Amino acid sequence: MTIRIRFSLFILACLTLAACSTTRSLKPGQILYTGAEIRINPDSSVKIADQKSVKENLLDKTRPKPNSAFLGIKYGLMIYNLAGEPKKPTGGIRNWLRKKGQAPVLLSEVKLPYNNAVLTSYLISQGYLQSNVAGDTVIKGKKGKAIYTANTGIRYKINSVTFPKDSGGLTRIVNEHKDKTLLKAGNFYDLDIFKNERERIDNDLKEQGYFYFSPDYLILQVDSTIGKNLVDIRVKVKDIAPDAGLKPYTIKNINIFPNYSLRRDSALRKSAPEIYNDFRIYDPRHTFKPLLFNRLVFFKKDELYNRKDHNQSLNRMVNIGAFQAVKAEFVPIDSFRNDQLDLNIYLTPLKKNSLTFSVTGTSKSNNFVGSEVKLTQTTRNLFRGAEQLDVSASGGFESQFGSGASQGLNSYSFTAEGKLTFPRFITPFKEINSTNAYIPKTVALLSYQLLHRGSLYNINSFKGQYGYKWNENKYKEHAFNPISVNYVTSGLLTSDSAKKDSILNVTPGLINVLEKQFIIGSTYSFTYTNQFEDYRRNTMYLNATLETGGNVWGMFAGKNKEGNKAIAGIALNRFVRIEADFRDYFKVTKTVTWANRIDLGYGYAYGNQTTLPFVRQFFAGGTNDIRAWAARSIGPGTYYYKNDPAVVNSNYIDQSGDIKALISSELRFKMVSRLYGAAFVDAGNIWLRKKNPEDKRQGTEFQLKNALNEFAVGTGAGLRVDASIFVIRLDVAFPIRKPYNEEGKRWVLNEVDFGSGAWRKDNLVYNIGIGYPF
Template sequence: MQKNAPHKVFSLVSIFHKLSLMVVLYVLSVSCSNTKYLPKGEKLYTGAEVKFDKHYKSKIKASALEKMIRPLPNSKLLGLRVKLYAYNIAKEPKGKGLNYFLKRKFGEPPVLFSTMNINRNIDLLTNYLENQGYFNATVSADTIDKNRRVKAMFKVNVGNRYRINNIVFPSDSDSLNTYIRSTSKETLLKKNQPFIFETIKEERIRIDAALKELGYFYFNPDYLIMQLDSTNKNNTVDIYIKLKKDAPDKALHVYRLNNINVYPNYSLEKDSTYNLSMAVKYHDYSIVDVDNLFKPITFDRAIFFEKDKVYTRTNHNLSLNRLVNLGAFKFVKLQLTDADSLSRHLNADFYLTPYPKHSLRFEATGTSKSNNFVGSELKVLDRNRNFLRGAEQFILSVAAGFETQLNGSAPALNSYSLTPEVSLTFPRFVTPISRINKAGALAPKTKITANYQILTRSDYYTLNSAGLFYGYSWKESLRKDHVFNLVAINFVKPTNTTAKFDSMLVADPTLKASFQQQFIIGTNYNFVYTNQLESKRPNNFYINANIDFSGNFIGLLMPGKESVDNPSKIFGTPFSQYARGYVDGRHYWNFNRNTTWANRLFMGIGYAYGNSSALPYLKQFYVGGSNSVRGFRARSLGPGTYPPVTDNTTFPDQAGDVKFEFNTELRAKLVGIVKGAVFMDAGNIWLIRENPLLPGGKFRFGQVFNELAVSTGAGIRIDASVFVIRFDAAFPVRKPWLPNGDRWVVDQVDFGSKQWRKHNLILNIAIGYPF
């Protein structure tokens, strides 16, 4: 063996050298072949490089300047211009097909050096550097020309950067200049900070926004001039803020509101504004609603303008936001015009185009798994957008779903659900405190919901659940949403239990407690904080926090002390007592328009006490399924290291009091509306109390990460913006029920094995993204 070792090493080195030579030859061949397709006399532009003079330090990176230079060169993949090569080798397409795809969709035409204007790029870079405070910056350029390929080289001498020395606001004593001077404490211009032109522009916008709040409706940021004095010897600049002398007279005066007219049935096609003589007067508003579609009080709650009050941009935006978020109008337009040529008053006309009063909507979801489980849910919603003529939304929906496992000659395992629901949403707080409805940019809402669900699992039980909810929702700001259900009542009653299921309840007291007939009476609060609506941010986040209490207030009213053995009852039925909460945090890093890295972390815990020894079935946590740990069936995992049921005649139904889950997914556009993703999911559930029938299920903080299940996979998404159809294939790579040291099963992955695929590979079909 020892004698042959050197030969083996030599053989490997020889193979490596040959492979390296092949790669080099391939790179050279592709590079050369791209230039041979160029038109006669043309050269391929390969990009630009920026270098700074070493005598001066710059806070600006060379890469930032290189991105500004135009045109951009052809893109590269692993150092090769693959898209350019595909464009070159494709023939001119005569129709759809491979040549069309390579030439029009995938390929890139060559970027010719003749299209680059060196002097224009020098001016562009110089101007940018001056706007960053480098007033003495100079830029020169040269080119490197080789084998019909040209690279541009830019040399930058930035000089010293100028900083702000003094900021001088207007000293005149008239009202407008006095108001401008009064905003100086909020200025964005700070002494000793670098001079940046963008900050100058933002300062003008800030002053304009402050003046809009004081009634200067016709003012404009362009009416402000920022005079610079850079004659100081220490590379500093003084900034003088002044009004332009040619600013129009209208911009220098405060405006108040005159007539406020509302047209709630406006149509651009019909020009149905009607005559103001047909208007109904209500408080400060004239409402032209000849069809009597809306109660006048609807607009009093939504519009923040008042006659003879000073115009403010805040009330302007609040009014538009409130009207849009009523959900009754397709288009909302506000037109402000001079009341007359002499007075400083504005007429406000609100043109509102309503949605159709009734709409019908269908929703469908589906799952199909390689272990023969298939399922689907169909939901039908009938919506009335103006139920009581106050923009109330009345929704009647019915959802029906099923899941079944087809297993050859064995009897099919079926699960069916039917859920009718009715809800009524008022675009205000239904409360005796009327002033509270004027708070916030978006309309606060009161929602009343009643539902009933019948869930049948063949060979086990039928679970009947009736719910009644009364609560409020409001949007504190663009980022913050609140939902507070003051009353949340559920009545749960299992029926038609089979002997098989009854024997399971007898053997497992914890399972019996979670399935007993009971009331769930309490309150819950949900808070969402997100910046996802701010589309310009490269990274977005979403946090959903929920707390849920049951039986607390009722327990205080009951005589005696509640206990599991002697529970307090309402109408002869015990009520559950628990505290439950969770946090769902998500982060989205957008590398560019086509690539996003999405992450989610979920942590939840619930604790039953008093009347209850276990959380109600409806309130327990579970993992697995199309929106969770996708390499495992829904409810099949945990708790803890307890092994999943492998009996095909049993439905997976594992649940717990504690849940921890982490998901990461890289999403990228493939072509058109087709997107791809690779993902990894990890998670599990645990029990707060020990259950001898579920050994290994008790929560132990120090063992959380050691007891996580992990799966990975890839997916295809048809993202048509309006809807998303998702196909995710996943398989487990870590099984927590296996002995320590054997839980990672990556080495067992075998896509070629039919037996492995049958027991491990799961295909999930769903609507929408998992998170």
């Protein structure tokens, strides 16, 4: 056993002992609080439905929370105890460790009467109208816990629901929509549903002009005296509701201040407005074209106020990306005596120009680099219609070291890009207007990328693209580029013809990378996500992309001397490429997340090609893929470049394919402060759809019946430092299934030996990345 391993075991033992002695810093008389226990109807035969969920909700409402732990180890308390008592009030390592750690939570901090009241109130809100909770404490040595006994009684159900009977305008609207009520006879009494019902009625009224109505003006009277654990509910408008809340309002004047600031408030109000349709626009500097507000403001003069137009107008003004502050003010005319409102819209533009710096990580299967730094110059409102021009320069890198990683073959890229975005659909036929809350966009893009692949070759990629992006709703986004043009050239990094021939002879497949490529086609992408909804326990992300090359646009191309479709003598790449990337995130606890990913890709090349062009092929391995192998070193199929005697230059490992399957599962957990840990498993491979007769590699073609048997599988663990604006990641991985081994010997779990230096050298791969792998 080496000194390094012995030292690691010594440190591990020290940490374990420190974790166990959680009470050693307690003063005499202090008891460490270890948590709460909930007991429901322990002395009764009454059993409630969904008892496990009710227990979890009750437990979550107890205060205080005990010291946090993972796998039974209280890391925060462990660090606090390791720090010991500081010798001075500020500064020093002890004070720093104590701030990063967590002080012991004491049993004396538990307030039983308060918790009893909170838990009883929750049970009553859920329909257990005769419930009560009694708490007590149990002490064992220097540790103690709280035990809460809940006697719930039988949960009440709704017997009937009655709505107001009078024939006024407000109650007429309430009754017109009562079939949508959330209060159903036979359902359980639930205070949360009562609140939602009041908000539903309020929303219906807001759509009909009742601007000043509030859910608080409604009362749900509950009669629980009818017996049989049933309640009758009567929906009623409170007698004390103000008159302003009981009548509908119409919009009189719509005043827009597009270049507003408090400093210029009085001057703007005194300026002469420009009358455009139903709007009075106060913009003496003509900062924006009046036509823009047709797409931003949905209200019309003399129509009833409604919440839908209100929300859509605000969303559009916020999402257009031209304003740093947006405010809509509804002012009653003549102090509520009539039923009209003036609408004042105050818009403060963002600065015309801005410069931003960003650090990002990429995870697309055909990206060359895993991380990049980017500098972007943004010019807003370019043509006075809220257009935006972004000019950016970025540099990326990809690096791994360990087993299979090419020595001295780190990749880097440089990208220059110009992107012009119009906040509307622009088509050759007619401008298309959308009416939802999201701004449609037309995007024109030009870019250049240089990829430097170690000391082997450079790739130059020129791209032009024109297309559209729009949101169907807050979850779904579409992007359609009817035309995308990509011209790719490349070359070896040597001018010596003999050396060039030597490299090509010992590096099979490199010739495919060095061919000029001209790709003209269309792309469509669909994205669904609900990750922004933090209240969800389970969130997901889906991106599906369809790309065609040379299909429609190829009809306008000529032919080269070989008879293939070509432009300027360069053969067009003709293909269809589909990729779907699905990710699921499940919160096991508040500090533990289980993340999963499935990435599937398929490419079909036709015409004069048998495989996809190199820049559109799929790769496996790398910092955001199967992390137990170096980037682009897996496959295709059962092929492995190290087992090929024809491959002399093993630094070149750009293995690629037309078909890809990737499955990843990762358990992420918070350790302390901003330090997070992870344990993961990655599996998958790439294949060729159809093998080129000149390709001498064996086992590269896809066969459905053999696909699972040809999966590479790797596992490992990692540390992540989450600095809010970016995440620095270090993952260590090793293979446990090698698809290139002969059948029956592909699983190599029995070979895992962390104590062997030779095994570590041949199998451990260290991944350094920015951002999460998915």
